[in-house]
Amino acid sequence: MHKIMNYMQTSFAPKVNKIVKNPWIAAIQDAIMTALPLVFVGSLITIVSLVRNFIPAIPDMTMISNFSFGMFGLVVSFLIAYYVMEKKNNNKYKLIGGATSLVFFLMLLYPTLDKTGANMSFILARFGAQGMFTAIISGLFVGAVMNFAGKHSFFSEETAIPDFVVGWFDSLLPITFILVVGWTLTGLLHVDVFNVILWLFSPLSAIVQSYPGFVLSVFIPVFLYTFGISGWVVMPVIYPVYMQGLAQNVKEVAAGGTATHIATQETCYAFSSMGGIGTTLALAVIMLFFSHSAQLKAIGKAIIVPSVFNINEPLVFGAPVAFNPYLMVPMWINGLLVPTISYLVMTLHLVSVPSKTFLLWYIPYPITSYLATQDWRAIVVTLVIFAVTWVVFWPFFKAYDNSLLAQEKKAAA
Numbered sequence: 574m575h576k577i578m579n580y581m582q583t584s585f586a587p588k589v590n591k592i593v594k595n596p597w598i599a600a601i602q603d604a605i606m607t608a609l610p611l612v613f614v615g616s617l618i619t620i621v622s623l624v625r626n627f628i629p630a631i632p633d634m635t636m637i638s639n640f641s642f643g644m645f646g647l648v649v650s651f652l653i654a655y656y657v658m659e660k661k662n663n664n665k666y667k668l669i670g671g672a673t674s675l676v677f678f679l680m681l682l683y684p685t686l687d688k689t690g691a692n693m694s695f696i697l698a699r700f701g702a703q704g705m706f707t708a709i710i711s712g713l714f715v716g717a718v719m720n721f722a723g724k725h726s727f728f729s730e731e732t733a734i735p736d737f738v739v740g741w742f743d744s745l746l747p748i749t750f751i752l753v754v755g756w757t758l759t760g761l762l763h764v765d766v767f768n769v770i771l772w773l774f775s776p777l778s779a780i781v782q783s784y785p786g787f788v789l790s791v792f793i794p795v796f797l798y799t800f801g802i803s804g805w806v807v808m809p810v811i812y813p814v815y816m817q818g819l820a821q822n823v824k825e826v827a828a829g830g831t832a833t834h835i836a837t838q839e840t841c842y843a844f845s846s847m848g849g850i851g852t853t854l855a856l857a858v859i860m861l862f863f864s865h866s867a868q869l870k871a872i873g874k875a876i877i878v879p880s881v882f883n884i885n886e887p888l889v890f891g892a893p894v895a896f897n898p899y900l901m902v903p904m905w906i907n908g909l910l911v912p913t914i915s916y917l918v919m920t921l922h923l924v925s926v927p928s929k930t931f932l933l934w935y936i937p938y939p940i941t942s943y944l945a946t947q948d949w950r951a952i953v954v955t956l957v958i959f960a961v962t963w964v965v966f967w968p969f970f971k972a973y974d975n976s977l978l979a980q981e982k983k984a985a986a
Contacts, residue, residue: 592806596660600716601709601809604652608645615642615930620944622929642930643697645816646704650678653712654719661716663723666744673748674715680755681707681766698824699767702816706774707767709813715751722747774814781814784920787836788912790814795851795908799894799901804850812838822928832926835919839927843945844958845911847938849885851904852911854938855963857881857888859970866977882935899973903965910965911958924951 592598618638625631654674658667682699686692699707722743758764780786790811794804815838822832848854857880860873869892876888894900918924925948936944939955 596657597713597716598806598809600653600656600660600712602805603656604649604712605808605812606805607652608648609932611641611645611648612930612932614638616933619929619931620933623944623947638930639697643701645701646708647675647678647700649705650708650711651675653709654715657712657716658719658723661720661723663720666719666723669744669748670715670719673719673751674712677715677751677755678704678708678711680752680759681711681770683759683765683767698820702820703771704767705813705816706770709809710770718747718751719744771817777810778814778817781811782818782834782836784913784916787840787916788909790836791841791845791912792905792908795904798850798889799896799904801890801895815841819927819930822926826928832928835916835926837927839929839931839945840915840919841912842932842934843924843927843942843951844915844955845908846883846934846941847955847958847962848880849883849888851885851889851894852907852958852962853885853888853894853904854880854883855959856892856894856900856903856966856970857885859963859966860888860892863970864974866974866981868977868981869974881937883937883941884935897973899969899976900966903969906965907962910961914954914958914961918954924948924954 615638618634618641621631621634625633651671651674655667655671658664658670663670679695682695682704684693684695758766781790790807793807797806798804815836818834819837819839821834822837825832845852848857857873857876860869861877862873864870864873872888872891876885876891879885879887889895892900894904919926925946927946929947931941931945933944934941938959939952942951942955943949945951
């Protein structure tokens with residue numbers, strides 16, 4: 574274990590952090606994080622729609638969700654190119670790069686024109702979660718072209734021409750190239766790039782939607798977190814699949830069927846985020862009521878309120894769990910058990926698969942479980958998961974608590 578810990582600290586963690594700081598990866602992460610408030614608004618509308626089932630007089634606010642969560646891909650396409658320009662220090666091209674990516678994204682959605690060419694129609698669903706992969710491709714492509722163009726100029730540094738005019742001319746060629754590529758694909762060759770991109774990423778989606786893929790998608794962020802590495806390092810890969818899964822569920826339910834894509838962020842928030850990443854609420858409660866060492870008693874009092882609201886940084890770095898074999902191992906075990914239980918109960922139709930957006934992760938459990946699934950049976954499953962994680966954490970906690978207590982008695986003596 575000592576060799577593993579040493580390797581993770583001295584070799585693995587620095588390499589992962591280097592990947593996280595890569596401008597292209599960081600641009601995707603920042604774009605998703607920046608656009609998340611739109612998803613939160615959609616989550617609030619989900620709550621309103623639940624209340625509307627009991628109070629029909631409440632007006633239908635679905636349109637707000639359509640223009641918040643439903644435009645997530647559109648906004649991300651702008652933000653990725655924007656952040657690529659920012660992280661590549663081409664700040665003068667940030668806004669025009671984002672705007673160009675947005676226009677390019679619209680072209681890739683394969684709109685249809687009437688015979689007169691005066692009216693254009695889009696498939697609304699493509700603007701939202703279903704368009705995440707297209708948005709990423711659009712943002713990265715535009716970012717690459719604009720970044721290359723930003724290193725070259727038609728004018729010398731000593732030119733007397735105003736900077737804004739220089740910027741116009743220098744951005745004219747890359748923007749023209751990008752839009753010609755979009756026109757060639759959709760207008761000339763009549764290629765539905767949106768569907769092509771979905772087809773290219775379908776193997777990844779199929780893997781994550783499978784049982785082992787879903788468990789790994791939950792476990793890997795937990796594993797990295799125990800070494801002090803944010804789980805967001807894998808989100809550029811996993812999060813688009815989660816969002817696409819939810820979009821497919823919405824589509825299936827709207828068609829009169831049932832949701833079938835279990836791997837969604839809503840599923841994670843329904844069960845495995847209880848107390849935070851790694852399902853640590855049971856550990857927080859154990860520390861509060863059953864600690865004998867002075868250190869864990871104090872930590873238990875400090876972390877319980879954040880843990881109830883699913884914020885476990887104080888626990889992970891205060892107990893600590895990170896780089897602490899006593900608590901890392903049970904967190905790994907729960908990182909495998911909890912998604913397994915979640916997948917099993919949804920596969921057996923014991924709990925409904927989420928079909929509406931809900932990312933208000935800071936609402937205490939089991940309220941979050943019900944709101945994410947809109948199924949009261951999720952509350953029962955939450956209690957079962959709490960009990961299971963308690964049983965897993967308990968012996969490891971006792972061993973750690975006893976070791977600290979022995980150290981404190983020795984220091985006092």
